[in-house]
Amino acid sequence: MNIMDFNMKKLAADAGTFLSRAVQFTEEKLGQAEKTELDAHLENLLSKAECTKQWTEKIMKQTEVLLQPNPNARIEEFFYEKLDRKAPSRMNNPELLGQYMIDAGNEFGPGTAYGNALIKCGETQKQIGTADRELIQTSAINFLTPLRNFIEGDYKTITKERKLLQNKRLDLDAAKTRLKKAKVAEARAAQLNTSQPEENNIMVNVSYVLNLLHVKWLKSEQEVRITQSEFDRQAEITRLLLEGISSTHAHHLRCLNDFVEAQMTYYAQCYKYMLDLQKQLGSFPSTFLSNNNQSSSAPVQSVSTPSVLVSASASLPSVSNSVVTSGISELKSSSGSRKARVLYDYDAANSSELSLLADEVITVYSIPGMDSDWLMGERGNQKGKVPITYLELLN
Numbered sequence: 001m002n003i004m005d006f007n008m009k010k011l012a013a014d015a016g017t018f019l020s021r022a023v024q025f026t027e028e029k030l031g032q033a034e035k036t037e038l039d040a041h042l043e044n045l046l047s048k049a050e051c052t053k054q055w056t057e058k059i060m061k062q063t064e065v066l067l068q069p070n071p072n073a074r075i076e077e078f079f080y081e082k083l084d085r086k087a088p089s090r091m092n093n094p095e096l097l098g099q100y101m102i103d104a105g106n107e108f109g110p111g112t113a114y115g116n117a118l119i120k121c122g123e124t125q126k127q128i129g130t131a132d133r134e135l136i137q138t139s140a141i142n143f144l145t146p147l148r149n150f151i152e153g154d155y156k157t158i159t160k161e162r163k164l165l166q167n168k169r170l171d172l173d174a175a176k177t178r179l180k181k182a183k184v185a186e187a188r189a190a191q192l193n194t195s196q197p198e199e200n201n202i203m204v205n206v207s208y209v210l211n212l213l214h215v216k217w218l219k220s221e222q223e224v225r226i227t228q229s230e231f232d233r234q235a236e237i238t239r240l241l242l243e244g245i246s247s248t249h250a251h252h253l254r255c256l257n258d259f260v261e262a263q264m265t266y267y268a269q270c271y272k273y274m275l276d277l278q279k280q281l282g283s284f285p286s287t288f289l290s291n292n293n294q295s296s297s298a299p300v301q302s303v304s305t306p307s308v309l310v311s312a313s314a315s316l317p318s319v320s321n322s323v324v325t326s327g328i329s330e331l332k333s334s335s336g337s338r339k340a341r342v343l344y345d346y347d348a349a350n351s352s353e354l355s356l357l358a359d360e361v362i363t364v365y366s367i368p369g370m371d372s373d374w375l376m377g378e379r380g381n382q383k384g385k386v387p388i389t390y391l392e393l394l395n
Contacts, residue, residue, distance in 0.1 A: 021170040024177065033177055036169050042235060045242035046162065052245055053155050056252070060147040063259075067136045092132055098125030113347045117281055124277040128270050135266040142258035150248055161238045168234045172227040179220035282344040282390050328388055331375070337365035340377075340391040354384030364391065 027033035038046075091099065101122030108115035331338055339361055346356040354377045356362070364375040364386065377386035 017171070020174045021167060024170045024174040027177075028173070034173065036173050036176075036231070038169075038235070042239055042242070045239065045245070049155070049158055049242050049245050052248065053151065056147050056150060060144060060151070063139065063144060063147075067139055092129050094125045094132055095129030098122040098129060101125060113345070116345060120277060120280050124273050127273045131266050131269045131273075135262055138262040139259055142262065143255045146251060146255045150252070154244070154248065158238075158241050161234070161241055165231075165234045165238045168227065168231040172224070172231045175220065175223045175227045179224050182220045280344060282346075282387075328375075328393070331364070331393070332366040332372075335365075337363050337378075339394045340364045340375075341394055342390060343392055344390050346387065346390050348384060352385055354379065354382060354386050356386060356390060361394070362386070364393075 024033060028035045099122065101118045103122075105115040105118030105122060108118065110116055110119060340363075342356045342358055342360050342362065344356075345358050348355040354362075356377070360379070363378040365378075367376055370376070370385075373388055374385045375388055375391070377384060
C-alpha cells in the first residue's frame with residue numbers, strides 16, 4: 001500500500017512538472033513569458049554538433065551508395081545487420097560478368113581467338129571483383145563504422161543531454177515566472193493592507209493573506225535557486241560533451257585518410273589488372289605507349305601513386321618498345337632475318353598469314369613493300385605474315 005502511495009505521488013509530481021513545462025513552452029512561443037538564453041559559446045557548440053551530424057549522415061549514406069549501388073542489396077544488408085546475422089555471399093557485378101565471359105569463352109572454344117580473349121577478360125573481371133570486395137570491407141571497417149558509431153552513439157548522448165538541458169531551462173523559467181507572480185501578488189496585498197480601514201476582522205484576514213503570500217514568495221525564491229543550480233550543472237555537462245566534437249572531427253579525418261588509401265589501392269590494382277590484360281590481348285599500338293609514358297612519368301608519381309601501379313605502367317612498354325622501335329626499324333632496313341619469340345596466340349585470318357602460339361620461337365624478316373605493322377614469319381616449312389605487336393625480337 002505504501003509503495004502504491006509512493007508511485008501515485010511520484011506520478012502526480014511528474015505530471016505537474018510536465019504540465020508546468022508545457023505551459024512555460026507555450027507561453028514562450030506566444031511571447032507571453034521570458035526565456036533564459038544560452039551563452040554564445042554553448043550556442044555555437046550546439047550549432048557545430050548539429051552541422052556535424054547532418055553532414056556525417058549525408059556522407060555516410062552516399063558512401064554506402066558508392067560502395068553498393070544496388071538499393072535492394074543495401075536493404076538486405078541492413079536487415080541482416082539488425083538481425084545480427086551474416087548476409088549470404090553472392091557474386092558482385094564484376095565477378096558475375098567475369099563468370100559469364102569465362103563460360104562463353106569455354107563454349108566458343110579456348111583455342112579460338114575470341115574464346116581465349118573472353119576467358120582472359122573474365123579472369124581479370126573476377127580479379128577486379130575481388131578487389132572490389134576488399135575495398136568495401138576495408139571502407140566499412142575504417143570509414144563507415146566510425147561515422148555510424150558517432151551518429152548512433154556519441155550524438156545520441158548529446159541529444160539526450162541537450163533535451164535534459166531544455167527541460168532544466170523550462171523548469172528554471174517556470175520557477176522565475178512563479179516568483180514574479182508571487183512578488184506581484186504580495187505587493188498588491190501590501191497595498192491593500194495600507195488602504196483598508198482599521199477593522200479587526202479585515203485586518204486579521206489581510207495579515208493572514210500577507211503572511212501566506214510571503215511564505216509562497218520565499219518558497220518560489222528557493223525553487224528558483226534550486227532550478228538555477230540544476231540548469232547550470234546540466235549546461236556544464238552538455239558543454240563538455242559538445243567540446244568533444246573537435247576530437248570527433250580529428251578522428252573522422254584519420255578515417256577519411258584510411259578511406260582514400262583504400263580507394264587508391266583499389267584503383268591501382270584495377271589499373272594493373274587491366275594493363276596485364278591488355279598485354280595478354282596484344283593491343284599495344286605505339287601511339288598508346290607513347291601517350292602512356294607521358295601521362296605516367298610526372299603527374300602520377302607526384303601524388304605518391306602506389307609502387308604496384310608505377311611498376312606495372314613502367315614494365316610493360318619496355319618490352320613492346322623494343323619491338324616497335326629499334327629492333328623492327330633495323331630489321332626492316334636490312335635484308336637479313338632475326339629470331340623472335342611469340343608473346344601471344346594468334347589465329348591467321350587468311351592463307352597469307354601465319355598462326356602463332358605463345359612462347360614459340362620463329363624466324364622473321366621484312367620484304368619490300370610490306371605494311372609497317374607486319375613481318376614475314378617462318379616456322380619450318382610454314383611461312384606467312386605475322387603482326388609485329390605479337391613478337392619480341394631476340395638478340
